[in-house]
Amino acid sequence: MRPNEGGDRGVDSTAKIAKWSVMSLMTAWLIGAGWSQFVPLVPDEIKSQQAEIRFQDRLKQCTGSYNERYTCKSDLFRERDTATFIPWAKAAAVVFLPLILVYSIYSIWARFRTRLRHAALQETTLQRRREIREEEEKRREETRIIEQERLRVRNIEAKRRGEISRIDDNARAEGKEPPVHVLLIPEDTNQTQALTEALEARDCHVIASTDIEDGLIGIDKLRYDVAVIGILTGGPGGIDGIKKIKDCRNDIKIIALTAGSAAISAGDILRAAKTLGADGTFSHPVDPAELGKLVQKLAATKPSV
Numbered sequence: 001m002r003p004n005e006g007g008d009r010g011v012d013s014t015a016k017i018a019k020w021s022v023m024s025l026m027t028a029w030l031i032g033a034g035w036s037q038f039v040p041l042v043p044d045e046i047k048s049q050q051a052e053i054r055f056q057d058r059l060k061q062c063t064g065s066y067n068e069r070y071t072c073k074s075d076l077f078r079e080r081d082t083a084t085f086i087p088w089a090k091a092a093a094v095v096f097l098p099l100i101l102v103y104s105i106y107s108i109w110a111r112f113r114t115r116l117r118h119a120a121l122q123e124t125t126l127q128r129r130r131e132i133r134e135e136e137e138k139r140r141e142e143t144r145i146i147e148q149e150r151l152r153v154r155n156i157e158a159k160r161r162g163e164i165s166r167i168d169d170n171a172r173a174e175g176k177e178p179p180v181h182v183l184l185i186p187e188d189t190n191q192t193q194a195l196t197e198a199l200e201a202r203d204c205h206v207i208a209s210t211d212i213e214d215g216l217i218g219i220d221k222l223r224y225d226v227a228v229i230g231i232l233t234g235g236p237g238g239i240d241g242i243k244k245i246k247d248c249r250n251d252i253k254i255i256a257l258t259a260g261s262a263a264i265s266a267g268d269i270l271r272a273a274k275t276l277g278a279d280g281t282f283s284h285p286v287d288p289a290e291l292g293k294l295v296q297k298l299a300a301t302k303p304s305v
Contacts, residue, residue, distance in 0.1 A: 015113070022106045026099050033098075037091035055080060157218035160207055164223055167205045180225045180299040184208040185215040185241065187230030187257060191286065195228070198288030202296055212241040220248040225299045228291065229278075231258040231269050239276065246277045253298035255291070259284035 055076070062072030168178040182204050186192055189210055196206045207224075209215030212233055219227075227245055231238035238256060245252055256273035260266030260283070270281040280294050 015110070018106075019110075022102065026102060029099060029102075030095065033095040037094050038088075153217050156214070157221065160218060160222055163207070164205070168223075179203050179205045180295060181223055182206045182295060183215055183219075183224045183227040183229075183252075185210070185212060185227075185229050185233055185238070186286075187233050187238075187259060188284065191288075194288050195286065195291060198292045199295060202292040204292070204295060212236050212238060216241060216244055219245060219252075224249075224252050226253045226255065226295050228255045228257060228295070231256055231273055232261060239273065242273060242276045242278060253279045253301070255280040255282065255294060255298070257282045257284065257286055 058076055059073055062069045062076070064072075164181055167181075171178045180203070182199055184192065184195060184199070184206050185208070186195060192208050192210075196208055199206050210233075212229070213236060215229075227241075229238045229241050233241075238258070242254055242256065245254060254273075254277060256270055256278040258266050258269045258273075260269060266283040270278075270283060274281060279298050282291060282294075
């Protein structure tokens with residue numbers, strides 16, 4: 001149902017009632033007034049004959065010259081026609097003038113009402129068009145944002161893939177084994193540089209991120225060996241990060257890091273991470289050297305693909 005359909009039906013119903021009311025009133029007036037005005041004017045046959053006899057007698061009374069008789073008879077005929085016409089004209093005026101007046105008023109009202117309705121309908125149509133344009137613009141903006149996000153994700157994934165490929169190609173060109181590729185998402189971003197340097201000192205290649213959502217871009221396609229994840233990091237959180245990695249990649253080893261919180265201890269958090277599939281855990285403060293040893297140990301146990 002259109003938004004205005006119920007209102008349109010009500011308006012149409014009112015218009016029909018008004019129209020039939022006016023038509024009924026005009027019909028009743030036409031019958032009643034016509035009967036009262038025209039029926040008495042219909043001449044009785046006997047009276048009509050008597051009137052004709054009197055008229056003929058008056059014509060015979062016209063004497064004199066030809067012109068005088070012609071003038072006299074013309075006046076009598078004109079008098080008779082006038083006497084006949086005036087009552088019928090008055091009756092017609094009484095019967096039809098009110099009908100014409102009522103119909104004219106109804107027509108003016110109907111046209112005025114129609115213009116108002118058309119104006120309201122036009123305004124409704126314009127408003128709906130504005131709403132449709134706003135909805136279209138909103139959808140286009142949402143689509144643009146989605147496409148921008150998809151492009152951003154593709155660019156990040158392509159950049160990381162290119163970086164990993166470049167590192168592997170350089171290692172092979174030097175006759176070395178490709179390094180261990182580590183995804184690093186620490187809780188404390190102040191430790192990012194120290195942890196990266198410690199891992200790179202053990203011939204690891206590190207791709208660092210500040211939150212889980214960004215870090216997991218391309219996780220199902222990129223060749224990571226170990227993921228070092230801070231459980232209380234920004235974004236969805238490290239617990240969700242572990243679940244997502246395990247859902248799409250069983251070959252990536254996971255190390256969970258946390259300093260705990262006021263509500264729950266680091267030990268409880270790390271035990272939960274272990275239950276979800278973490279291969280190793282560290283509580284803060286993290287020793288970069290010890291983390292590097294664990295990364296190398298887990299990477300050595302990673303099945304070859």
